[in-house]
Amino acid sequence: MKLEKQTEIEQIFKKNYRVYCLLSYSYVSQWSVAEDIVQDVFVNLLTKKDNTILLNINAYVWRAIKNNSIKYVSRTKKNEPLDENCLSIPLSEEPIIEHANRASIIHESINKLPHGCKSVFELCALDGHKYNSAADQLGISVNTVKTQMKKAYKILRHDLKNYYLFILLLLEN
Template sequence: MNNCISKEIEDLFLTHYREWCLVSYSYVENMDEAEDIVQDVLEKVLCKLDDVNKILDIKSYIFVAIKNTSLKRLRKASKLTKMIESDIFIPSHEDGLIAFEKSAYILDALGSLPDQSKRVFELCVLEGLKYEVAADTLNISINTVKYHLKKGFKTLRVILHNQYFISLISTLISVFLLAE
C-alpha cells in the first residue's frame, strides 16, 4: 500500500511541482526558498506515509501544507528582522537606568498580587505555560486559572497605571514573539 501511495505522491510532485513552487513564491518572494519549502513539505509527507492513508485529498493537503509552511517561514523571517533591528539600537546608560526602574516597579506590583493570582500569573504569563498545564500544576480548574489571570491583570492595571501597564504588556508581547 505504501508503494502505491508513494507513487501517487511522486506523480503529484512531478505534475504540480512548478505550480506549488509558484504558490510558495507568492508568499516568500524568493524562488530558491519556495523550492526548498515544496521539497521540505513533500519530504515530510513521504516520511509520514502511514498517516497519509487517512488523508482523503492528498493534493489539497500538500497545497495547504505548502501555504502554511510558507507563512510560517515569513513570520519567522519577520521576527528575525525585528530582533536584528532592535539589536541595532544601543541604549544609553540613562535608558538602562530607566528600564531598571520600570522593571523594579513592575516586579513590586507583581509582588503585591495575592499568592494564588501571582503564581498563576507567573506560570501562564512569565513562563508561558498553557492554562491546562498551569491548572494541573496548581491542582485547580482551568476556569480558576482564567479567573486568577483576569484578577491579576486587573490588579496590575490599577497598581501600574496606564504607562507602566502598557510597558508590561509590550514587554510580554515581545518576549512571546521571540519565544515562538
C-alpha cells in the same frame, strides 16, 4: 491510481499555487524562496515512493509548506551576521537605570494582583508552566487558570499602559 493521484496533485498545484506562495512568503519574506519551497513540496509529493493515501492533500501541502518555510527561516537566521550598528552603541548608565525602574514598576504591578491571579500569573507567564501544570500545582481547574490569566493580563494592561510593549519584550526573554 498513480495517474489519478498525479492529476489531482497537479490540479491542486495549479489552483492554489499563489495562495501557497503567499503562505510561504509570510514566513520567509522573499518571493523567489517562497516559490522554491512550494515547488519543492509538490515535487516531493509527486516523487514520494510511499503509497500511503492522503485523505486531505490540501491540508498536507499546507502543513508541509509551513514547516519547510519555518525550517528555512531557522537555517538562515543562524547564518545572519551581527549588525555592526548594534556593536557601536556606547554603553551608559542611563538605559540600565531606566530598565531597573521599569522592572520595579512591573514587579509592583504584579504584586498588586489578587492572590489567586498573582500565583497563576507567576506560574504561567513568569515561570513558563503550561496551564495544565499550573492547574495541577495549584489544585484548580484549567479553566480557572485561563480565567485568572485573562484577569491578570487585563489588570496589568490597565496598570501598565505606558509599559505594555516592554512587558511583552520582558516575557519573551
